[in-house]
Amino acid sequence: MLVEMKNIVKSFGSNHVLKDVSFSIKGGEICALLGENGAGKSTLMNILGGVFKQDSGSISADEELIEFNVPADSQEAGIAFIHQELNLINDLPIYENMFLGREKKNKRGSLDLEGMLKETESMFEKMNVDLDPRRMVSDLDASYKQIVEICRAMMTNASIIIMDEPTSSLTEQETARVFEMMKKLKDENVGIIFISHKLNEVLEVCDRYVVLRDGSLVAEGRVNEVITNELARFIVGYDVRTESLRREKNLGEEILRVDGFSSNSIFRDINFSIRAGEIVGVTGLLGDGRSELFQAIFGAVPVTSGKIYLNGDLVSIKSTTQAIEAGIAYLPRNRKENGIIKDLNIIENASIVTWSRFSKRGVINARKHEAVYEEQRKSLRIKMDKHTDRITSLSGGNQQKVVLAKWLAANPKLLILDNPTQGVDVGAKEDIYDIIMKLADEDIAIVVLSSEAQEIIRLCDRAIVMYHGVIQGEIAGENMNEHNIMNLATGGVWTKEGREIH
Amino acid sequence: MKFLTWFKTKWKNEPLFSTAIALIIMIILQTFVLGFDYDSFGSWFESWTNNWINILRNNAGIGIIALGMTFVIMTGGIDLAVGSTLVATGAFTMILLDTGTKGILSMLGMTGIPAFILTIIIVLILGYLLGALIGVTITKGNVPPFIVTLGAMLIFRSVTQHFMQGYNPKVPMEFLEIASFRFGNYMIMPIIYWAVIAYILYYVSKRTTFGRQIIAVGSNERAAKLSGVNVNKVKLRVYALMGVLVSIAAIIQVSRVGSMDFSNAGRGMEMDAIAAAVVGGTSMAGGRGFVLGTVYGMLIIAVMNNLLNLFGVPPFLREAFKGLIVIGAVLLQRKEKTS
Numbered sequence: 007m008l009v010e011m012k013n014i015v016k017s018f019g020s021n022h023v024l025k026d027v028s029f030s031i032k033g034g035e036i037c038a039l040l041g042e043n044g045a046g047k048s049t050l051m052n053i054l055g056g057v058f059k060q061d062s063g064s065i066s067a068d069e070e071l072i073e074f075n076v077p078a079d080s081q082e083a084g085i086a087f088i089h090q091e092l093n094l095i096n097d098l099p100i101y102e103n104m105f106l107g108r109e110k111k112n113k114r115g116s117l118d119l120e121g122m123l124k125e126t127e128s129m130f131e132k133m134n135v136d137l138d139p140r141r142m143v144s145d146l147d148a149s150y151k152q153i154v155e156i157c158r159a160m161m162t163n164a165s166i167i168i169m170d171e172p173t174s175s176l177t178e179q180e181t182a183r184v185f186e187m188m189k190k191l192k193d194e195n196v197g198i199i200f201i202s203h204k205l206n207e208v209l210e211v212c213d214r215y216v217v218l219r220d221g222s223l224v225a226e227g228r229v230n231e232v233i234t235n236e237l238a239r240f241i242v243g244y245d246v247r248t249e250s251l252r253r254e255k256n257l258g259e260e261i262l263r264v265d266g267f268s269s270n271s272i273f274r275d276i277n278f279s280i281r282a283g284e285i286v287g288v289t290g291l292l293g294d295g296r297s298e299l300f301q302a303i304f305g306a307v308p309v310t311s312g313k314i315y316l317n318g319d320l321v322s323i324k325s326t327t328q329a330i331e332a333g334i335a336y337l338p339r340n341r342k343e344n345g346i347i348k349d350l351n352i353i354e355n356a357s358i359v360t361w362s363r364f365s366k367r368g369v370i371n372a373r374k375h376e377a378v379y380e381e382q383r384k385s386l387r388i389k390m391d392k393h394t395d396r397i398t399s400l401s402g403g404n405q406q407k408v409v410l411a412k413w414l415a416a417n418p419k420l421l422i423l424d425n426p427t428q429g430v431d432v433g434a435k436e437d438i439y440d441i442i443m444k445l446a447d448e449d450i451a452i453v454v455l456s457s458e459a460q461e462i463i464r465l466c467d468r469a470i471v472m473y474h475g476v477i478q479g480e481i482a483g484e485n486m487n488e489h490n491i492m493n494l495a496t497g498g499v500w501t502k503e504g505r506e507i508h
Numbered sequence: 509m510k511f512l513t514w515f516k517t518k519w520k521n522e523p524l525f526s527t528a529i530a531l532i533i534m535i536i537l538q539t540f541v542l543g544f545d546y547d548s549f550g551s552w553f554e555s556w557t558n559n560w561i562n563i564l565r566n567n568a569g570i571g572i573i574a575l576g577m578t579f580v581i582m583t584g585g586i587d588l589a590v591g592s593t594l595v596a597t598g599a600f601t602m603i604l605l606d607t608g609t610k611g612i613l614s615m616l617g618m619t620g621i622p623a624f625i626l627t628i629i630i631v632l633i634l635g636y637l638l639g640a641l642i643g644v645t646i647t648k649g650n651v652p653p654f655i656v657t658l659g660a661m662l663i664f665r666s667v668t669q670h671f672m673q674g675y676n677p678k679v680p681m682e683f684l685e686i687a688s689f690r691f692g693n694y695m696i697m698p699i700i701y702w703a704v705i706a707y708i709l710y711y712v713s714k715r716t717t718f719g720r721q722i723i724a725v726g727s728n729e730r731a732a733k734l735s736g737v738n739v740n741k742v743k744l745r746v747y748a749l750m751g752v753l754v755s756i757a758a759i760i761q762v763s764r765v766g767s768m769d770f771s772n773a774g775r776g777m778e779m780d781a782i783a784a785a786v787v788g789g790t791s792m793a794g795g796r797g798f799v800l801g802t803v804y805g806m807l808i809i810a811v812m813n814n815l816l817n818l819f820g821v822p823p824f825l826r827e828a829f830k831g832l833i834v835i836g837a838v839l840l841q842r843k844e845k846t847s
Contacts (some may be wrong), residue, residue, distance in 0.1 A: 304734075306733060306734060325738065326736045326737075327736045327737075327738050329736070330736040336734060338731070344728075344730050344731050344734050345734075346728070346731060347724050347727045347728045347731050347735075347795075348795070349726070349727035349796050350720070350723055350724060350727065354720060358720070358724055358735045359736050361720060361721070365717050368716045368717050368718055369716050370715055370716060370717055372715075412735065
C-alpha cells in the first residue's frame with residue numbers, strides 16, 4: 007500500500023502548525039519522521055490517524071483519495087497509530103487486550119475467550135513472539151508492551167503503522183527487541199512511520215527520513231546517505247555539537263561515600279565515592295538497580311544495610327526530607343509520573359522543594375520566591391510566558407528545566423540526575439548538558455544515571471556500570487567507550503590489560 | 509461585545525466563575541420569590557436579611573465541615589466519618605458540661621466560663637485525636653481512606669450510642685450563648701465562626717506551605733514525595749484538621765439547642781459536605797480544590813433548599829434537586845475544561 011499526503015495545511019487558531027507538507031509512505035519501508043517538539047510531527051500523524059482534520063490538502067491510498075473524519079476511518083483504511091502512551095489495560099491478560107474494543111463473542115453473547123486466546127497465539131507464532139498470551143499486561147516490561155501493541159495493530163490487518171517514540175522509555179536491550187519486530191513487519195510488507203529523537207536508532211533501523219521544522223518539510227532522503235550530525239543539523243537548523251564535553255579539572259573534597267550499601271535483592275554491596283565538581287555516570291541495562299540505588303541514597307527507598315558518608319560524616323537518611331536537608335537532590339526519571347505536579351503552576355513546581363526555606367511559620371514569602379525563580383529562569387534559559395501558567399503548557403525540555411530549577415533552588419552539594427534528557431529534543435538536550443557542566447564548575451558533585459552510553463561518554467569524568475544490582479566495573483578516560491560499557495553492562499569483566507573475561 | 513468576550517474568557521479561565529454566577533442567579537431568583545410585597549423598603553430588607561441569616565446559620569456547622577472535607581478530597585482522600593465524629597465530640601461536650609450528678613467538670617467543682625473554656629479545649633483536642641487516629645491508620649497502615657473512615661463512621665457512632673444510652677446530660681443555659689448570643693435581634697454567632705474559619709482556611713490554602721503541599725500530594729503523590737514533601741505528615745494533618753473542624757461544628761450544634769440526637773445527628777452529613785465541595789469545583793481525583801468554591805457550593809445548596817421550601821416542593825423531592833445540582837455543577841466544570 008502507498009499512502010500519500012499532499013500539501014497538508016493545518017492551523018490551530020493563529021498558530022500555523024503545518025505549512026504545505028507532503029509526505030508519503032509505502033509498504034515494506036521504515037520511514038523516520040524527525041523534528042523538534044513543536045515541529046508539527048504529531049499534528050501530521052494525528053491527521054493521518056484521523057484525530058485531526060487538515061485545513062487543506064489531500065490524503066490518498068493507492069492513488070485513491072480518502073477522507074478521515076474520525077480515527078476509526080483511518081483504522082478502516084489500514085493505518086494503525088501506536089501512541090507514546092500505550093493503550094493497554096494493565097489488569098487484563100494479553101489476549102483480551104488484543105481484542106479491546108472489538109471483542110469476539112460467542113452465540114450467547116458472552117466473550118469468546120478461547121477464540122481470542124487461540125487467535126492471539128497464532129498471531130504470536132506468526133510474528134515469532136515468545137510470550138504467553140495469558141500473562142497479565144502489568145507483568146510485562148515496556149518493550150513487550152510495545153510488542154503487544156504492534157501485534158494488536160497487525161491483527162487489525164494494518165498495512166501502515168505509526169509508532170510515536172516507541173523507544174523513549176526502553177533500555178538498549180529492549181529497543182533491540184522492538185527493532186527486530188519492526189524488521190519482521192517490514193518483511194511482511196508493512197510500512198512503518200517511526201517518530202524518534204534518538205538519531206542513532208534512526209540510522210540503525212530506518213530506510214528513509216523526513217525532517218520537519220516549524221511546520222515545513224526541510225529535508226528528506228535515504229538514511230544510508232547521511233550521518234547523525236547532518237540529521238541533527240536538519241532538525242535544529244544549525245550545527246549541533248557531538249564532541250565530548252569532558253575537560254580537565256581539579257576535583258574538590260569527597261562529598262559522598264557509600265559503603266556496603268544493600269537493599270534486599272535490588273542492589274548489593276555497593277561501594278563508591280564522589281568528589282566535589284566531579285560528574286560520575288552510572289549506567290546499565292534494565293534491572294541493573296541503578297535508579298533504586300540512588301533513590302535509596304535519597305531516602306525514598308529503604309535499605310537493609312550499608313553506610314553513607316556526606317562530607318566525611320556518617321549520616322542516616324530515612325526520608326526524602328532528610329536527604330534534602332543534607333544537601334542531596336534527586337531529579338527523577340519519567341518526568342510526567344515523578345517530576346511534575348500538573349495541578350501546580352510553573353513557579354510552584356519550580357519551588358516545591360524550597361517552600362519551607364522561603365516561608366516563615368508556614369506562610370510562603372511569594373516575593374522572595376519569585377526573585378529566586380526569576381534568576382534561575384534566566385540562567386537555565388527556560389522559555390515560558392507567565393510564572394502562573396500551567397506546567398503542562400511548556401515543552402518537554404522546558405518542563406525538565408523547571409524540575410531542575412526546583413532542585414537548584416535548594417543549593418545541593420550532591421545532584422543526582424536520573425535520565426535527565428528523557429523525552430527532550432536535541433536543542434534542549436545540549437542546553438541541559440551545558441547546565442550540568444556549569445554546575446560541576448560550581449563544585450557540585452553530580453551523578454548522571456543514563457541508559458544512553460553516548461550521554462555518559464560525552465558528559466562524565468568516569469562511568470560506573472551496573473549489572474543486576476552490583477557494580478560490574480568502573481571505567482574512565484580512554485577506556486570509557488561504548489564497547490567497554492556494553493561489555494560490562496551485559497555482565498562481562500573489563501580489566502586494565504584490555505583482556506575480556508566472560 | 510466587550511462584555512461578552514470578557515465574560516467568555518472569565519468563564520473559560522476562572523474556575524470559580526461559573527459557580528459564582530450560578531450563586532448570584534439563585535440569590536436573585538430567591539429575592540424575587542420572596543417578593544416585594546411590603547409596606548416599606550425597611551420591612552422588606554428586614555425580612556430579606558432574616559431569611560438570609562436563617563439560611564447561613566442553619567448551614568454554618570455543615571459549612572465548616574465541608575471546608576475540611578475540601579482539604580481531605582484535595583489530597584485524594586475522603587472522610588465518611590464526619591457525622592459520627594460530630595456525634596462523638598458532641599456527646600463528650602455534653603458529658604463534660606452536664607450540670608447533673610454525672611457531669612465531669614461539675615463533679616470537679618468547675619462551673620461557668622472556666623468550665624466552658626476547658627470544655628472547648630478538651631473537645632477540640634478530642635476532635636484532633638479522632639482525626640489523627642484516622643490519619644495514622646490511613647498513612648501508617650496504608651489502608652484506603654474510604655475503608656478507614658467507613659469503619660470509623662460505624663465505630664464512633666456505635667460506641668457513642670452505647671455509652672450515652674439512657675443518659676441525658678443537661679447543658680448549662682449560659683453555654684448556649686456561644687451560638688445563641690444575639691446582636692440586637694440577630695443570632696449570628698455561628699455565621700461568624702464559619703466566616704472566620706473559611707477565611708483562615710482560604711489563607712492556608714493560598715499562602716502556606718501546608719496548602720501547597722496538599723495540592724502536591726493530591727495531584728502527584730510520587731512526585732511530591734520525591735520533592736521532599738512528607739506525604740504522610742500532610743495527610744495526617746489534613747484528617748486531624750478535619751477532626752478539629754467537626755468538633756467545632758459539634759460545639760456549635762450543642763450550644764444551639766442544648767442537646768443532640770445521637771442516633772440521627774450528623775447522618776448523611778459526609779455526603780452533604782462532599783456535595784458542597786464538588787459543586788464548588790473540587791475534584792474527587794485530588795489535586796484541584798477551592799476553599800472559596802466550597803463556600804459557594806454550600807450556599808448554592810442552601811439557597812436551593814430555601815427556594816424549594818418557598819416554592820412548596822414536597823420534602824421527599826428536595827433531595828432529587830440536590831442530586832441534580834451536584835451532577836449539573838460537575839458537568840458545567842467539565843465543559844470549561846475541554847472547551
